[in-house]
Amino acid sequence: MSHHSLQRALVVALHDPAFVAGLHVDPETALAPFRLEPAERAQLLAVDPRAFAVDRLRPRRVLKAIAPELQASMAIALAETRSFATADRFFSSPAFHGAILHDQPLVLALADYLAAAGLTTPQLPGVLAIERACAESRRDAARRPGPGLSLAPGIRLLASDTGALAALQAAEQHLFELSLLPHMALCDDRPPLALPPPGGTPIYLAVRAGELSDLPEPLFRTLHAIENAATRAPVRRGDMAAILAAINLRVPDPEKLAADLLADGYLTEG
Amino acid sequence: MLAALPRLGVGISAEFDSSRRGIDALALRAAEPGLIDFLEYGCDLARGLDDHARRWAAAGLPATYHFLDLNLTEPLDADDGWLAATGALARELGAAWLCGDGGLWHFGPRDRGHETLLPPVLTRDSAAEMAEAIRRVAEATGLAVLPENPPAPIYLGDLHILDYFALVAEGSGGGLLLDCAHLAIFQRMMGHAPLTGLDGLPLDRVIEIHVAGGVMRDQEGFAWVEDDHQVEPLPDTWEIFEHVAARAQSLRAVVYECEKNPPDQVTDNFRRIRATLGWSSASRASE
Numbered sequence: 001m002s003h004h005s006l007q008r009a010l011v012v013a014l015h016d017p018a019f020v021a022g023l024h025v026d027p028e029t030a031l032a033p034f035r036l037e038p039a040e041r042a043q044l045l046a047v048d049p050r051a052f053a054v055d056r057l058r059p060r061r062v063l064k065a066i067a068p069e070l071q072a073s074m075a076i077a078l079a080e081t082r083s084f085a086t087a088d089r090f091f092s093s094p095a096f097h098g099a100i101l102h103d104q105p106l107v108l109a110l111a112d113y114l115a116a117a118g119l120t121t122p123q124l125p126g127v128l129a130i131e132r133a134c135a136e137s138r139r140d141a142a143r144r145p146g147p148g149l150s151l152a153p154g155i156r157l158l159a160s161d162t163g164a165l166a167a168l169q170a171a172e173q174h175l176f177e178l179s180l181l182p183h184m185a186l187c188d189d190r191p192p193l194a195l196p197p198p199g200g201t202p203i204y205l206a207v208r209a210g211e212l213s214d215l216p217e218p219l220f221r222t223l224h225a226i227e228n229a230a231t232r233a234p235v236r237r238g239d240m241a242a243i244l245a246a247i248n249l250r251v252p253d254p255e256k257l258a259a260d261l262l263a264d265g266y267l268t269e270g
Numbered sequence: 271m272l273a274a275l276p277r278l279g280v281g282i283s284a285e286f287d288s289s290r291r292g293i294d295a296l297a298l299r300a301a302e303p304g305l306i307d308f309l310e311y312g313c314d315l316a317r318g319l320d321d322h323a324r325r326w327a328a329a330g331l332p333a334t335y336h337f338l339d340l341n342l343t344e345p346l347d348a349d350d351g352w353l354a355a356t357g358a359l360a361r362e363l364g365a366a367w368l369c370g371d372g373g374l375w376h377f378g379p380r381d382r383g384h385e386t387l388l389p390p391v392l393t394r395d396s397a398a399e400m401a402e403a404i405r406r407v408a409e410a411t412g413l414a415v416l417p418e419n420p421p422a423p424i425y426l427g428d429l430h431i432l433d434y435f436a437l438v439a440e441g442s443g444g445g446l447l448l449d450c451a452h453l454a455i456f457q458r459m460m461g462h463a464p465l466t467g468l469d470g471l472p473l474d475r476v477i478e479i480h481v482a483g484g485v486m487r488d489q490e491g492f493a494w495v496e497d498d499h500q501v502e503p504l505p506d507t508w509e510i511f512e513h514v515a516a517r518a519q520s521l522r523a524v525v526y527e528c529e530k531n532p533p534d535q536v537t538d539n540f541r542r543i544r545a546t547l548g549w550s551s552a553s554r555a556s557e
Contacts, residue, residue: 003391006341006426011377011388043426050492051459054423065384103378139379142351156543243333 002037008100009034009044013052015059015091020052033101055189059091066107070133072171073128080121082102087118107135122198124162127171130205130212133158137207145270148234149258151227156207157220162200165212170195206266216260221247222257223266239267271414272445276366278332278523280543283480283499285338285529286313288525289322292530296325301533305540305551308332309361310525314339314375315355327364334478334523335365339380342372342417344388345403347380347471348410357411367412369447370479372400372417372438387419387438392427401441403465408444416478418447420516421455421497431456431469445477448514451484451527454506455495464506465513476518481511482527482545499527501535 012019022030024046031041045197067074067087077086090096090113094173099109111132114124141154151157174193184190204220206213215223225247231233235243240254251257261267282295289295294385295309311323311333319327326333337356341347360368376384389397400417408415418437419431431453439446448471457464483500484507486493495504503511506509515521524543544550 003393003396003427006391008375008389010391010424010426011374014388038463039428040426045429047426050489051423051494052486054489054492054494054496062384065381065386100377105379105381106377107381146324268507 002035002040005034005036006040006044009036009040012097012101013044013047014055015062016096017053017223018092019097020049020204024065033097059088060138062106063087063110064104068219069107069138069176070110070114070131071175073111073124073131074169075175075193076121076124076127076167076195077114077117077119080119080124086117089113105135105139108139111135121195123164123167127168128196129148129158130160130164130168132212133205133207134212138210138212145268146230146234147248147270148230148236149226149239149267149269150230150235151223152208152265154209155223157215157224157227158205158207159202159220160205161198161202163196163198164200165203166196166200167198181226186245208265218249222249223261226261226267271409271518272477273428275414275445275522276332278334278366278402279280279287279526279549280305280318280540280547281308281310281332281334281523281539282306283310283312283336283482283525283527283529284322284326285311285319286317287322288529289320291551292534293528293533294322295529296329298533299331302537305473305537305544308334308366308523310334310336310369310523311365312336312338312370315352315359318359323363326362327362330338330364333363333365334525335360335363337368337370337375339375339377339384340370340407341374341380341402341405342370342400343396345399345416346413347404348403348407350410351409352380353407356407357413358545360411360413360444367414367477368407368414369416369418371420372435372557373420373422387422389422389425390427390434392425392429392431394429394437396427397429397434397437398441402424404438404442404444408442414444414477415442416445416447417442418449418480419452419456420450421452421495423459423494425456425459430462430467432471436471439472439475444475445520446471446475446479447480447545448476448510448518449480449482450510450514451480451482451503451507453510454504455484455497457506458493458495464509468510468513473514473518474520476514477517477520478523479511479514479521481507483531499530500530501531501539503539511543511548521547 034138095109095113137156143153204215220223237258309326374388404415
């Protein structure tokens with residue numbers, strides 16, 4: 001119903017001063033994505049622009065709610081730009097507007113924003129991939145699985161490297177130390193964020209309800225192959241031999257492997 | 271369902287961890303016998319009951335549960351998981367009913383800690399959806415659900431907020447929670463007198479009333495009211511409360527939302543509320 005579109009436009013206006021400014025300069029363009037009725041457009045345009053800004057901390061509260069799941073990535077991003085405007089600009093980004101328009105999780109929108117922000121710190125992509133996988137995993141936990149064998153709800157697979165994991169841990173440790181005395185943020189001699197070098201040894205991660213664990217490479221490859229196969233058609237236990245053969249893995253009893261992966265909670269069978 | 275609801279009397283609000291810095295309702299009750307009868311506890315499922323609410327429940331005292339994580343304007347937001355967990359939490363608290371602002375507590379999927387309250391767009395379609403959501407929650411939890419008129423600096427839609435909630439009550443067949451402070455905010459923001467539109471609200475559906483402090487603010491010359499729950503309600507809030515209290519024949523509960531303040535600063539307003547209602551703790555117990 002149309003009032004939901006008006007509600008979405010209001011949400012964007014309450015968080016994005018640039019949108020409010022555009023609303024009065026070029027309302028056609030600013031409001032085009034919301035497809036409002038003429039009367040709804042008129043209602044929104046009739047609002048005193050100052051009213052959108054009365055709660056100046058509203059965007060900060062949203063960031064406070066969503067940033068903890070991407071805390072290392074945010075730390076790396078802000079350490080690079082040394083400007084909080086980097087965080088504030090999230091609300092003017094296509095990622096935020098798109099999330100509001102399409103009812104998507106804001107955490108994932110923030111991850112998309114950081115990924116597209118043109119940042120150059122080499123550790124950021126790896127750290128962001130890990131934190132994003134954790135965020136996706138938490139939101140996937142309640143998924144109702146489809147027919148056949150598939151990754152269990154809440155499981156995400158991620159190929160990464162030891163450098164990304166170390167950078168994630170370094171950023172988290174840095175934030176912990178700052179949190180001991182937030183007054184440090186006021187000081188020019190506050191400790192800098194020191195990240196270990198990027199790269200390192202490949203590692204294969206499974207994220208289960210937001211928790212990371214290391215997987216042997218063959219197991220990672222197996223789960224990945226099942227995940228891919230399940231996107232094409234329901235996977236039966238009898239399909240396991242072919243799936244394993246396609247990735248050049250040989251196991252004595254593929255169906256028993258499937259049973260073991262089900263028992264370990266990596267797979268589900270619908 | 272409404273006729274069977276108990277009269278809870280005069281209550282105090284609490285939110286997760288609010289008693290650590292604000293008012294401990296059990297301590298206030300002990301220090302000022304007859305001042306408060308029940309606790310209205312507000313939280314989301316991510317946080318659940320705090321020690322304060324558990325102690326209140328353990329004492330066997332009356333309570334209501336105010337959810338802070340349901341978009342009551344979106345019937346599907348009350349998914350099976352939320353319904354089951356909220357029903358269980360309310361039972362653990364011993365809640366006589368559920369209530370919550372009729373609006374949006376989150377954007378997109380429910381997530382941790384959003385709590386960014388927005389009012390509904392005030393249209394007939396939206397009111398019909400809220401009524402459907404209320405019926406759904408009430409049916410699943412077995413508890414009455416009282417929608418509350420929310421505060422905001424901006425309201426969109428073609429209806430007066432009281433006409434909107436009159437439609438919600440008609441569609442849900444249920445009761446209403448009238449927040450007098452929030453209504454005072456709406457009336458000021460829309461340029462209405464405090465009592466405008468109350469003749470269109472079915473006052474016999476008003477089961478609960480909220481009274482709370484607010485303060486006038488200025489944003490670059492734009493005057494607005496912040497619903498800050500400080501001690502002193504605006505004069506408009508008192509005017510609305512006194513008008514409605516005298517006419518709401520089904521009224522069962524009044525909450526003074528003051529949990530963040532020093533206890534000694536709120537007692538006079540509790541007494542003023544009691545005097546207006548003519549409700550004493552003793553008379554409540556005898557009913």
